[in-house]
Amino acid sequence: MAWLVIGLLSAGQVGAADTAPCVTDDRNREVCLERPAERIAVLSPGATELTYAAGAGDKVVAVVAHSDYPPEAREVASVGSHTRVDLEALVALQPDLVIGWVTGNPAEQLETLEALGMAVFYIEPRDVEGVSRAIERLALLADTREEGDRVAQDFRDGMAELAARHADSAPVATFYQVWDEPLMTVNDEHLIGKVMAMCGGINVFGDRSRLVPRIDDESVLAADPEAIVAGGMGEESRDWLTHWQQYPTLQAVARDNLFFVPPSLIQRPTPRLLEGSRILCEKLEVARGRR
Incomplete structure (x- = not known):
């Protein structure tokens, strides 16, 4: 455990900023950052796609296996799989935000990261609106709202049109x-x-x-x-x-x-x-x- 603490402390404290984003995640927890995220670790292929869709792809520093879309995600450092994350490798990358999967990531590993003071934002969209809301919340955390909000609304509109067509x-x-x-x-x-x-x-x-x-x-x-x-x-x-x-x-x-x-x-x-x-x-x- 010592290596985790050392790795986390080496990341330094997040500085204060004019914008301190706060959002509620899919476990109904409030997640607040002292400033918008700049180094994001995403722990499922779906979370990777959502983070890029939110306009925050250039802030992603860690992914897991099978994070193959968009193609540029394949070039990001992998920290294991969604079922077993390499915590040492993750901490060494000094993320200021971790995107977890409610039912897909090992709960004990994400709890360890939380106990060490890392901000963990849990997502698991269960409906069409949940997908759009996940993008919007990620964009808020990363300060990329213009792009994220546009992508989220385009998705809403497209699904609504499809639903009407097949009603x-x-x-x-x-x-x-x-x-x-x-x-x-x-x-x-x-x-x-x-x-x-x-x-x-x-x-x-x-x-x-x-x-x-x-x-x-x-x-x-x-x-x-x-x-x-x-x-x-x-x-x-x-x-x-x-x-x-x-x-x-x-x-x-x-x-x-x-x-x-x-x-x-x-x-x-x-x-x-x-x-x-x-x-x-x-x-x-x-x-x-x-x-």
Whole structure:
């Protein structure tokens, strides 16, 4: 622990400034800085995208594995993965703000950083407005409000337009596969579930109590969705959909309604969710046309 204390003290004290930003994070904690952040560590790929979207990309000094968008994020020092952060490497980079993931980062590691006096801002957008609000709050902390507010509003407007376009679409019973082993899906409270509903999809596992419930093939067969939508292990990998072709009696298979959406566009709560939502809505429209 001594190395953490030494590393933190070497960063110096944050000086006073005319602007001392304060925001409430997604754990309902007030996070206040003595001056706008200049050295930001982001501990999930989604948080990386959101921070760049907020106009603060040039302030990012640390990311974690799979922080691949925007491309310039790949050049930033990595401090491990979202499930295990290298605390020594992180502290050595002297961040004045750490962006944590509520349910994705190890709680004990972020608590250690907080105990050492680091400002930790937790995010986990659960709906469309949450994405915009995350961008706005990050922009406030980094003093990049002009760009952040513009990006946030563009996202709001784009999603509102898409929702209006599909408001009267005929429902499509849909299964979204978020992982393969173990087989996992999302419920209606998950952001992906909300996008599905916006597109006119009826989530066949929407009433499950867990945000990301584990299921099995038999559950999918019993639900008999009209469409199956999956991400994959990469941006071009459709392998997960091949698995379902062994069940020709499934409606989705019989009608060739096995659809792929690049996972980074639909599984990260960032402005690119607008692009992923458009793709999902288009896929469900194809399913309607095959009735």
